[in-house]
Amino acid sequence: MQLIDGKKISxxxxxxxxxxxxxxxxxxxxxxxxxxxxxxxxGGSQTYVNSKxxxxxxxxxxxxxxxxxxxxxxxxxxxxxxxxNNDADIDGLLVQLPLPSHISEEKVxxxxxxxxxxxxxxxxxxxxxxAGMPTFLPATPAxxxxxxxxxxxxTEGKHCVVLGRSHIVGTPMTLLMSRKAKRGNATVTMxxxxxxxxxxxxxQADIIIAALxxxxxxxxxxxxxxxxxxxxxxxxxKSDKTKSGWKLKGxxxxxxxxxKASFITPVPGGVGxxxxxxxxxxxxxxxxxxxx
Amino acid sequence: MQLIDGKKISxxxxxxxxxxxxxxxxxxxxxxxxxxxxxxxxGGSQTYVNSKxxxxxxxxxxxxxxxxxxxxxxxxxxxxxxxxNNDADIDGLLVQLPLPSHISEEKVxxxxxxxxxxxxxxxxxxxxxxAGMPTFLPATPAxxxxxxxxxxxxTEGKHCVVLGRSHIVGTPMTLLMSRKAKRGNATVTMxxxxxxxxxxxxxQADIIIAALxxxxxxxxxxxxxxxxxxxxxxxxxKSDKTKSGWKLKGxxxxxxxxxKASFITPVPGGVGxxxxxxxxxxxxxxxxxxxx
Numbered sequence: 334m335q336l337i338d339g340k341k342i343s344x345x346x347x348x349x350x351x352x353x354x355x356x357x358x359x360x361x362x363x364x365x366x367x368x369x370x371x372x373x374x375x376g377g378s379q380t381y382v383n384s385k386x387x388x389x390x391x392x393x394x395x396x397x398x399x400x401x402x403x404x405x406x407x408x409x410x411x412x413x414x415x416x417x418n419n420d421a422d423i424d425g426l427l428v429q430l431p432l433p434s435h436i437s438e439e440k441v442x443x444x445x446x447x448x449x450x451x452x453x454x455x456x457x458x459x460x461x462x463x464a465g466m467p468t469f470l471p472a473t474p475a476x477x478x479x480x481x482x483x484x485x486x487x488t489e490g491k492h493c494v495v496l497g498r499s500h501i502v503g504t505p506m507t508l509l510m511s512r513k514a515k516r517g518n519a520t521v522t523m524x525x526x527x528x529x530x531x532x533x534x535x536x537q538a539d540i541i542i543a544a545l546x547x548x549x550x551x552x553x554x555x556x557x558x559x560x561x562x563x564x565x566x567x568x569x570x571k572s573d574k575t576k577s578g579w580k581l582k583g584x585x586x587x588x589x590x591x592x593k594a595s596f597i598t599p600v601p602g603g604v605g606x607x608x609x610x611x612x613x614x615x616x617x618x619x620x621x622x623x624x625x
Numbered sequence: 626m627q628l629i630d631g632k633k634i635s636x637x638x639x640x641x642x643x644x645x646x647x648x649x650x651x652x653x654x655x656x657x658x659x660x661x662x663x664x665x666x667x668g669g670s671q672t673y674v675n676s677k678x679x680x681x682x683x684x685x686x687x688x689x690x691x692x693x694x695x696x697x698x699x700x701x702x703x704x705x706x707x708x709x710n711n712d713a714d715i716d717g718l719l720v721q722l723p724l725p726s727h728i729s730e731e732k733v734x735x736x737x738x739x740x741x742x743x744x745x746x747x748x749x750x751x752x753x754x755x756a757g758m759p760t761f762l763p764a765t766p767a768x769x770x771x772x773x774x775x776x777x778x779x780t781e782g783k784h785c786v787v788l789g790r791s792h793i794v795g796t797p798m799t800l801l802m803s804r805k806a807k808r809g810n811a812t813v814t815m816x817x818x819x820x821x822x823x824x825x826x827x828x829q830a831d832i833i834i835a836a837l838x839x840x841x842x843x844x845x846x847x848x849x850x851x852x853x854x855x856x857x858x859x860x861x862x863k864s865d866k867t868k869s870g871w872k873l874k875g876x877x878x879x880x881x882x883x884x885k886a887s888f889i890t891p892v893p894g895g896v897g898x899x900x901x902x903x904x905x906x907x908x909x910x911x912x913x914x915x916x917x
Binding site for chain 1 (some may be wrong): 731747748749750751752753754755756757758781782784790792796797799800803804805810811812813814815816817819820821826
């Protein structure tokens with residue numbers, strides 16, 4: 334079994350991006366600039382946003398963090414998005430989700446200029462993905478494809494089972510794995526809460542991408558020998574062994590499944606770190622697209 | 626075995642739409658108006674466009690047919706699309722594909738106002754489908770879901786195998802069958818030219834949707850007893866038994882597979898007629914959306 338080290342690959346990617354940025358600086362070209370909007374005080378969201386901003390610093394990007402209390406009105410938020418859309422210095426914009434219930438996430442996402450949609454959540458980005466057109470790929474699925482690529486894991490003609498149908502992970506993952514591309518061309522089965530005989534299906538899989546959000550759902554008797562397992566789950570469960578009082582659990586019962594897997598991602602340190610690296614990559618692409 | 630009669634269901638749908646239009650007339654409301662642009666002299670395209678226009682007449686819609694020689698420039702075509710986009714009397718616009726090679730289909734599709742995109746091919750329409758937002762569904766996949774619905778064929782928890790990954794049929798079909806909806810909630814496997822052990826997968830299917838474009842590809846030994854078979858294939862093959870010199874063949878070897886199927890669509894007279902009915906339904910929706 335080989336562990337897929339997302340932390341290391343993510344760092345490699347960041348180093349590569351930092352080199353490109355350094356070269357851009359030397360050439361007098363524009364420095365990529367990411368803006369992140371955070372609404373409210375949710376601890377998880379704050380952590381994510383801070384680590385996005387920190388990652389920008391690490392690779393030499395400019396970043397702008399815009400925060401609002403969770404009482405901000407939808408109109409005020411939309412006005413700020415419009416302002417950022419029109420700010421020529423800002424190349425990428427993301428609004429950290431979830432948003433308070435009085436603000437429509439759909440409206441917010443649709444108001445982001447598709448050319449700055451580095452999260453890849455705008456319907457037009459998703460639609461281009463369906464149509465096979467160049468576009469910003471959603472960060473987590475793009476990070477998974479990057480992992481498969483860096484570990485040279487063959488996908489063509491393989492049976493890939495995706496657990497979960499969210500529009501942020503499961504659905505775009507299905508699109509990416511099945512499309513005509515080097516790390517695509519897989520036969521993909523999308524499973525979800527209504528799937529019957531799930532274990533029968535997962536036991537046929539060459540590659541399993543687990544994005545259900547149910548801790549330790551995938552067990553050893555549900556997979557075949559030699560399977561590649563990508564664990565997207567990150568559920569906080571109570572723990573008396575950590576200072577914070579909780580620890581992250583994936584969708585895969587790691588100790589068991591890793592005995593049978595040929596490759597497997599740990600949680601934490603697998604898919605998670607890749608998401609931010611993909612976001613940086615998208616932001617760099619946004620700048621480069623504007624130059625062409 | 627029960628034959629799924631697309632011709633009849635399509636006629637039922639048209640009758641229902643005609644009733645709504647008659648009521649709209651009586652109420653003094655706007656009459657739906659579809660514009661169709663045809664470029665070039667391709668026989669198949671001419672037939673499709675003419676039958677779309679004829680169907681509009683049958684249900685009481687207004688229609689406008691705009692034709693260009695295949696020498697028309699991309700700019701001239703885009704200017705016409707912009708004119709139609711701005712014409713408040715026209716509710717739906719479609720450009721018949723394929724287009725001559727000097728015109729970018731992507732550019733043309735993206736130039737159509739998403740609110741008039743009754744073919745559902747605009748990236749924003751596709752993206753809304755991924756995100757589960759209300760939108761125009763592409764006509765052929767929507768017609769298939771309608772057939773399943775009218776024949777009360779259960780899809781929840783069923784294993785649906787989609788053959789083909791085109792962005793017009795296979796991919797949106799996968800999205801529709803897997804989404805949270807009454808005629809969705811299926812476990813979906815998307816297969817294509819790179820799939821290995823295809824027969825092993827199709828033999829597990831409760832529902833097969835064949836959209837490969839390979840005549841009589843699916844044979845009896847590839848399906849299980851009781852399967853539901855939807856045949857999207859329409860390949861013209863030479864025939865000395867018809868006046869035209871050709872006949873339409875589906876992707877399914879009908880005589881064999883129909884012996885094992887619980888439900889099956891014929892070709893012609895199955896999925897084909899539903900495509901136009903879906904287009905009319907989308908055009909009616911376009912008018913109704915504008916009123917809300």
